[in-house]
Amino acid sequence: MPARRIAIVTGGNRGIGLEVARQLMKNDVFVVIGCRSEAKCNDAVGDLSRGGNNVAGYVLDVSDSKSVRAFVDKVARHHGAPAVLVNNAGIYPGSRESRVTDTGTQVWRDTFETNLFGAVRMCREVVPLMQKPRYGRIVNISSGLGQMHQMGEGSPAYRVSKAALNALTKTLAAEVASDGILVNSMSPGWVRTDMGGDEAPRTVQEGADTAVWLSLLPSSGPTGQFFRDRKSIPW
Numbered sequence: 001m002p003a004r005r006i007a008i009v010t011g012g013n014r015g016i017g018l019e020v021a022r023q024l025m026k027n028d029v030f031v032v033i034g035c036r037s038e039a040k041c042n043d044a045v046g047d048l049s050r051g052g053n054n055v056a057g058y059v060l061d062v063s064d065s066k067s068v069r070a071f072v073d074k075v076a077r078h079h080g081a082p083a084v085l086v087n088n089a090g091i092y093p094g095s096r097e098s099r100v101t102d103t104g105t106q107v108w109r110d111t112f113e114t115n116l117f118g119a120v121r122m123c124r125e126v127v128p129l130m131q132k133p134r135y136g137r138i139v140n141i142s143s144g145l146g147q148m149h150q151m152g153e154g155s156p157a158y159r160v161s162k163a164a165l166n167a168l169t170k171t172l173a174a175e176v177a178s179d180g181i182l183v184n185s186m187s188p189g190w191v192r193t194d195m196g197g198d199e200a201p202r203t204v205q206e207g208a209d210t211a212v213w214l215s216l217l218p219s220s221g222p223t224g225q226f227f228r229d230r231k232s233i234p235w
Contacts, residue, residue: 007215008075008082010034010062010122011089013044015193016141019208020086020215025052027216029084032075034060062089062118072125081129084215087119087165088141092158100156108157115161116168123172127181136181139214140169142226144187149234166226166235173224182223186210189228 007024011017012033021031025048033048033055035041041057048055058074061067075082091114093107119140130136145155146162166185173183188207192200210227225232 004080005029005083006075006079006081007031007084007086008034008072008122008126009086009088010060010118012057013040016188016191016204016207016211017086017088018044018047019204020088020211021048021055022051023205023208023212024084024215025054027212028054029215030054030079031056032079032082033057034062034071034089036061060089062121063113065121068118068121068125072122072129076129081133082126083130083133083135084137084139085122085126085130086139086141086211086215087122088211089118090115090141092155094155094157096154098155098157099153103157108160111157111161112164115158116164119165119168123168127172127176130181131176131179134180136176136179137215137217138172138181138183139211140165140183140185141211142166142169142185142187144189144228147187147226147233147235169226170224170235177223180219182214182217182221184214184223184225184227186214186227187233 007029009017009021012021013035021033024031038059045057058071060071093111142165143162145159169183169185189202191202191207210230213230226235
């Protein structure tokens with residue numbers, strides 16, 4: 001394990017991402033959050049700094065490969081190679097009542113650009129940095145709506161993008177199994193955030209807990225699995 005663990009949390013300026021960053025900081029991890037704008041980064045870092053000075057934030061658009069490369073390069077140059085990557089950035093387009101037949105192609109593309117390809121871009125830049133010290137923890141924030149085990153109707157672009165993210169998790173976990181890198185997905189459940197709404201039953205603390213646990217797994221920990229509340233669940 002690196003002497004100083006550095007974690008990247010995408011979409012870290014609000015909701016579950018912000019809480020993951022906060023909890024990781026409490027575990028003596030230096031956290032770098034990625035945000036869509038400098039103003040959002042500054043506000044979030046100011047908030048998190050009340051819990052310690054082991055935090056930084058830089059502009060990141062996971063749907064833009066150049067932005068991802070610049071972000072990861074800045075993290076490596078200023079803070080060191082990341083030991084943890086939490087792919088939290090995501091979008092939930094349309095309504096829960098939307099259907100495949102009334103969801104436009106651009107909605108599908110926009111959803112996949114962030115929810116799947118954003119994670120792909122981050123992994124493509126970060127994994128080689130983890131392979132050198134042979135240590136890494138990658139956590140993909142997925143959703144129960146992406147479970148093939150109980151796939152249903154509504155929110156099709158979101159559902160399919162999260163199912164694809166789970167497939168990415170399995171594929172990457174197998175590829176890096178011998179490199180000391182553990183890759184897992186987790187479902188935070190229905191959480192009271194801007195995305196989840198005020199009626200959601202779970203707090204951000206509850207939603208973030210499993211992601212933090214997976215970020216801090218020992219070398220003997222699981223990989224290539226899907227979790228909710230620290231328990232493995234079907235894909």
